[in-house]
Amino acid sequence: MADSDEDYVNSSGDEAGAHIVSRRGAGGSKGARPPSSKPKVQKKEAWEDIKRSWDNVVEGADGSINVTGLLEAGKRKRLLKDTTPLQRGIIRHVMLILDLSIAMAEKDFRPTRYLLSIRYACDYVREYFEQNPISQLAVLGMRDGLAVRVSDMSGNPTDHIEAIQKLRLDDPKGSPSLQNALEMSRAALFNAPTHGTREVVIVFGALHSSDPGDIHQTIAHLVADKIRVSVVGLSAQVAVCRDLVAKTNAGSTSTYGVALDDKHFRELLIDTTIPPVTRSSKQSSACLLMWGFPSRVVETTASLCACHSRLARGGYLCSRCSTKVCELPMECPACGLMLVLSTHLARHYHHLFPLRNWVEVPWSEAGEASACLACQVVFPPVPEKGGEEWGLPAKTERGTSVSSRYRCTECRGLFCIDCDVFCHETLYNCPGCQSRERTGGGKEAPNGVPAVAAADTMEIDG
Structure with missing residues (x-):
């Protein structure tokens, strides 16, 4: 260090983390910079605050790992959604756009982004027509700076799945073009009827777009044509995608998400199968369909x-x-x-009037039933002196019940976690409320809607 012009002086005490650089010579003391009295606080980004699932794993005394609570928390997380009845556009016309560029060859999603996107696209088609059987769908791709048509607008899921699976024979190449894909989607949705919704769902894996013109003009045309855009990113958040989603969804960016892992990628994609809320007064007006x-x-x-x-x-x-x-x-x-x-x-009924979320049952009320009302699975026994006296909490922080019981707020029946998930994600009705209606024990529909309102009629031709 004899030939060095500068010396590193480490500080201690209250000046930890700061350092002073002094220059040799007579004016060394004058050139010294005093340490800052206020340390700089760096703001964390959203992606830096990562919650790992294994951080909450509890290890027992015998070395076993308790993951039952994690499984229940994962199930309940999908159920704790807003169940407010809203008017939705149930006749949908959706353009699914897949990124087929060279950026999809990355292996951060196993086996590759390209193959995983194809597999999840097939799952998306099945789930889309399961939730929206009278809607239409078309699939496009982006590669070599062009937009390619994978399948035409149709209501047959088999045709779309066969066309998507043929993409496995090709390799990702070139650059994507958002503008070309959006213009082709806008042309395909031009003849869509006004009583239906016009939507575009994009799976975007690149960080750039090779466009022939101004993409902001295309975004303005999408807003004028009332076309909503949802984006699922695989790399990072892109400014043009955020601007695209915000302007086509009345300022909301809730339909733009970046996948953290393969499970999160599938959740973001499947979430777009739910019909959007109707905002336009023209779409909310009544019309007669034949x-x-x-x-x-x-x-x-x-x-x-x-x-x-x-x-x-x-x-x-x-x-x-x-x-x-x-x-x-x-x-x-x-x-x-x-x-x-x-x-x-x-x-489509469960989209308009979703089944209400069931509440957790504390130990003090767990003795009302010893088995699930639906599947008759025996519940865990209640402690003799009550759960609270044994030091057991009434509810957990994640929305799961420590008593493994969940109550319907309408029929007051107790159910297990598996029946809770099945009723909210597959059946969309409460077995207790249904049995009460059949026996004449209530005057309300399964989800709390009056029976008269739940039996609306429709004039049809034929």
Whole structure:
């Protein structure tokens, strides 16, 4: 250090973390900089505050790990959502845009972003038509600075899944182009009816976009056409994507998320299958739709269907022109009448009036039932002197019940965590409320809506 011009002087005491750099020579003391009295506090970014699941794992005395509470917390996390009845657009027209650029070749999502996106896109198609059976969907891709059409607008999930799976034969290449993909989506949604919603869902893995023009003009056109955009990012938050989502969703950026891992990636994508809330007064106005409800027929000899020109003995006859189609829901190829089943409309009911969240049951009320009302699984026994006297809390901080019991606020029935998840994610009805309605014990529908309002009628053609 003899040849060095500067010496590092480490400070101690109250000046910890600061250092003084002095220069050799007569004026060394004058050139010294005193340490700052107020230490600089750096603001943490949102991605720096990471909550790891293994931080809350409790190890028992025998060395075993208790993960039951973590599993219940993960189940309940999906249920604690807003259940306020809102008007939603149940007839949807969605353009799913997949990033097929070279950025999807990264392996931070196993096996690669490209293969994982294809697999989750197939799951998205199945879940989308499960939740929205009378809606339409099309799939686009972005590669080489262009927008490529993967599948056309259709209500048949099988066609979309087959087209998406064919992408496995290709490799990601080139750069994505958001503007070209949005312009193609806007052209495809131009003829969508006004009583339905127009939406675009983008899976974006790159940090840049190769656009031929000004993308902000395209965003202004999307706002004018009332097209909503949702983005699922795989790399980091991009300013143009945030601006795109905010302007097309009335200033809200809740539909833009960046995936932290593969599980979070799937959650963000599946969340877009829920119909959006209707904001436009024009869309909320009542309109009469002409739908047909055909019955299935089985013929003695095979005949061609009008939708695929395939020989089949079974099918459905249009209630207006008697044209044969092989599957529903579908628009009649001859007269244009929308053909659906009554179960398709009934499946949309839970979006308009969702099942209310069930509450946790403390130990003081756990003795009302010894088994689940739905599956008859035996509950854990209640301590003799009560849970609170044994030092057990009435509720946990995560929304899970320490007594493993959950109560419906309408029928007051007690259920286990598995039935709670099943009723809120698959059945969308409460078994206790349903049994009470069948026996005439109540005057309300399963989710608290008056029975008269829950049986609205609809005029249809056919």
